[in-house]
Amino acid sequence: MLNIAVFASGRGSNFQSIIDSIKAGEIPAEIKILVSDTQTAGALKRAEREDIENIYINPDHFETKKDYEEELLSILEGVNTDLVVLAGYMRILSPLFVKHFKNRIVNIHPSLLPAFRGLDAQKQALDYGVKHSGCTVHFVDQGMDTGPIIMQAVVPVKQDDSADDLAARILKEEHRIYPESIKLIAEDKITIEGRKVKILKEEN
Numbered sequence: 001m002l003n004i005a006v007f008a009s010g011r012g013s014n015f016q017s018i019i020d021s022i023k024a025g026e027i028p029a030e031i032k033i034l035v036s037d038t039q040t041a042g043a044l045k046r047a048e049r050e051d052i053e054n055i056y057i058n059p060d061h062f063e064t065k066k067d068y069e070e071e072l073l074s075i076l077e078g079v080n081t082d083l084v085v086l087a088g089y090m091r092i093l094s095p096l097f098v099k100h101f102k103n104r105i106v107n108i109h110p111s112l113l114p115a116f117r118g119l120d121a122q123k124q125a126l127d128y129g130v131k132h133s134g135c136t137v138h139f140v141d142q143g144m145d146t147g148p149i150i151m152q153a154v155v156p157v158k159q160d161d162s163a164d165d166l167a168a169r170i171l172k173e174e175h176r177i178y179p180e181s182i183k184l185i186a187e188d189k190i191t192i193e194g195r196k197v198k199i200l201k202e203e204n
């Protein structure tokens with residue numbers, strides 16, 4: 001059984017999609033804790049509702065980012081975390097943190113990486129005029145949105161889309177590929193070779 005810790009800053013709909021897949025028996029994993037850096041995050045309320053241990057940690061209460069992350073690490077160790085799942089966590093983890101959980105942190109980003117890294121990816125895609133965008137699940141390395149890619153989904157961009165329209169279309173796919181990716185990890189079906197993530201095929 002894979003022990004998961006989820007980090008979320010906002011609404012938490014991806015967090016919910018993972019909860020739902022676990023509850024449906026689709027992923028051999030347990031969410032041990034939800035950590036948020038935002039007191040009003042919807043994700044905290046979802047965790048309460050689902051009876052999942054949850055904690056709000058105010059980064060401003062720490063003198064340095066290192067202190068903040070040391071607190072995070074001790075929480076993660078306290079629940080024997082195997083995998084850290086970033087689900088709309090809007091902070092960049094330091095190289096030290098990433099090293100500590102090397103190849104054991106995953107993120108979802110609302111674009112087809114390497115296009116449109118960083119904030120407001122859906123608006124970036126619209127402004128650029130691409131005809132397709134989508135979402136990417138990837139391992140977190142020391143860059144921003146640069147780690148090895150596990151899964152991607154493509155969605156069309158429509159002529160009159162607002163950023164919200166596109167975000168909603170992408171979100172539907174996020175809710176599909178994030179649980180699927182975590183399932184592969186939980187079932188130990190993934191290997192990383194350099195930048196490439198290989199998925200072990202089922203034997204017939």
Ligand code: GAR
Binds near residue numbers: 008011013108118
């Ligand atoms: C999602 O669209 C996710 O891809 C994005 O934030 C949203 C969180 O929604 N993440 C990033 O932009 C990370 N750079 P949610 O709180 O409902 O899961």
